[in-house]
Amino acid sequence: MKLAALATICALTLLSAHAQQPDSWEGEWGEFHKISSVPAAPAEGATLSITDCSGNTCKISALSQGTSNSHCDADGTLTITSASQATAHLIAFGEEKCSLTLLRSEGTPPSIEAEPGKGDCASYYCTPGASLTQRYAFRSRSQFYGDDEAACFAEPAPSRAAICGSKSLADLQNQWRDLTFEVADLGSPRVDEREEQARLLASCDHSTDAAACLDKAFHASMDQWNERKQSWLNSVTLPGDEAEAAKQSEAINGRYVHSFRNGNVQGDAYRSTDTLNIARLSGDSISYSLELNFFNGHSCSRKGVATYRKGGFFVDKSKGVTAEKTCYFEVIPTENGVKLGDPTGACRETDCGARGGYTDAGFSFHEKVQEFSK
Numbered sequence: 001m002k003l004a005a006l007a008t009i010c011a012l013t014l015l016s017a018h019a020q021q022p023d024s025w026e027g028e029w030g031e032f033h034k035i036s037s038v039p040a041a042p043a044e045g046a047t048l049s050i051t052d053c054s055g056n057t058c059k060i061s062a063l064s065q066g067t068s069n070s071h072c073d074a075d076g077t078l079t080i081t082s083a084s085q086a087t088a089h090l091i092a093f094g095e096e097k098c099s100l101t102l103l104r105s106e107g108t109p110p111s112i113e114a115e116p117g118k119g120d121c122a123s124y125y126c127t128p129g130a131s132l133t134q135r136y137a138f139r140s141r142s143q144f145y146g147d148d149e150a151a152c153f154a155e156p157a158p159s160r161a162a163i164c165g166s167k168s169l170a171d172l173q174n175q176w177r178d179l180t181f182e183v184a185d186l187g188s189p190r191v192d193e194r195e196e197q198a199r200l201l202a203s204c205d206h207s208t209d210a211a212a213c214l215d216k217a218f219h220a221s222m223d224q225w226n227e228r229k230q231s232w233l234n235s236v237t238l239p240g241d242e243a244e245a246a247k248q249s250e251a252i253n254g255r256y257v258h259s260f261r262n263g264n265v266q267g268d269a270y271r272s273t274d275t276l277n278i279a280r281l282s283g284d285s286i287s288y289s290l291e292l293n294f295f296n297g298h299s300c301s302r303k304g305v306a307t308y309r310k311g312g313f314f315v316d317k318s319k320g321v322t323a324e325k326t327c328y329f330e331v332i333p334t335e336n337g338v339k340l341g342d343p344t345g346a347c348r349e350t351d352c353g354a355r356g357g358y359t360d361a362g363f364s365f366h367e368k369v370q371e372f373s374k
Contacts, residue, residue: 025080025104026053028144029112029136032153035067043150046072048102048112048136051143056080060088062100062114062125062132063149070129074121078102088114090121097124100132109138145170147177159201162211169211173197176218183225185343186232196221232343235311236328245284245308248333253280255370256338256363264296276338276363278331279372284308288316288331290340292361298353300361306331313341320346329358337364 030047046064053059057079064072076090088100098119104112114133121132144152144164152164163169177193184191200221204213255277262272272293279287289303306314306329313332320327327350330341339362342348348357 024083024110025078025086026050026058026141027138028140028142028153029138030153031137031139032065032150034154043154045150045153046132046134046136047139047149047153048114049144049149050078053078053080062088062090064126064130064132064134065150066130068129070127072122072126072130072132074125074132087117090125092124097121111138112136143167146173157201157205158207158210159204159214162204162214166211169214172215172218176222179222179225183229183232185345187228187235187343191225191228232311236309236315236317236330238310240284240308240310240312242284242308244312245314246280248308248312249278249280249284249286249314252278252331252333252338253286253372254278254368255372256367257369258363258367262293262295274363276340277372278338281305286314286331288314292352292356292358294353294355294357296355298355300348300352300356300358302329302347302351304329318347318350320344321349325349332362334362337367338362 028047028049030045032043032045032047034043042065044065044067047062049061049063051059057077059075060078061075062072064070074090074092076088076096078086078088080086084104086102086104088102089096090098090100096119098121099117100121101115101117102112103115104110113135116133122130126132139153142165145167146152146160146163147170148160151160156164163173177197180191180193180196184193200217201214204210204217207213256275258274259271260274261269263269274290274292276290277288281287285305285307287303287305290301292300294300304316304318306316309315313330316327316329316331318327318329319325325344325346327342327347328344329347330339330343332339332341340358342358352358
């Protein structure tokens with residue numbers, strides 16, 4: 001009798017352990033489909049990604065995108081309680097904000113039904129019109145990688161499919177993207193990361209080995225970006241021609257004033273005035289001071305000395321808010337006036353309020369109101 005009871009307990013224990021095995025949960029669930037046939041068109045749908053399972057605990061991420069820019073995006077941990085039920089604990093800033101009850105059912109294909117648990121996931125992780133509480137059909141046992149999860153589900157082209165299926169290739173894509181963002185405003189013309197990536201992926205779509213083609217293409221592009229970065233560094237650090245410096249400083253010397261209609265979030269309207277003062281110094285330098293105004297009372301304020309550089313403009317180099325960033329403030333003479341540049345974005349962080357910045361900032365010669373002497 002004791003042996004029979006012990007056997008029953010062992011069998012139930014094995015069944016329980018088997019019921020909580022993560023194998024049947026781990027993988028990619030859901031679907032996305034393109035809104036139109038245009039290659040760059042967005043996709044709509046919803047997915048669950050369940051990965052890195054250990055015992056009865058896994059990582060989970062959820063994504064939902066609608067046709068009107070509505071979306072949900074959440075990450076957390078999954079606790080498996082049986083072969084058919086689990087709880088998704090959605091976490092932000094180290095705290096669980098809400099949970100979902102997941103019900104797994106067999107079928108062709110298997111699916112997961114997400115139901116509301118504790119808290120309100122919709123208001124925390126979703127914009128109006130989107131929801132995580134829906135049905136997710138099984139898609140792939142293997143994890144998807146890359147920077148566009150929706151594209152991995154929406155019948156990806158060969159290059160995108162290669163990235164979706166390879167962690168090493170996805171990591172290389174991330175390195176390429178980070179470098180592309182870094183050099184985007186270093187030099188001219190500006191680099192558009194999305195356009196560059198679309199062009200690069202398209203170039204490998206017809207290759208017999210898309211993964212190998214992409215590996216080569218990403219590395220070649222990164223070499224190009226590093227050359228661009230070095231060329232830009234030379235343009236802002238190497239000395240420029242002194243005779244040209246004197247000519248350009250004389251051309252832009254003066255006080256510039258620009259008055260415009262401004263406002264705030266309360267609906268108040270008022271006038272603001274931007275100013276830029278440039279004075280010639282001896283040699284290849286100028287002194288400058290400026291005040292720029294933006295919506296809701298935000299502003300940028302800066303003054304210093306800028307030296308003429310190889311790139312054909314004056315540069316004031318200073319420390320950014322962190323040791324990794326350097327501010328290269330550019331005073332750029334043009335045919336029609338003066339443009340201001342902040343290619344690394346570090347100057348904005350030290351000089352400006354939240355709505356302020358130097359993108360497209362400048363003054364025309366028509367706004368010059370006074371000449372300054374040396």
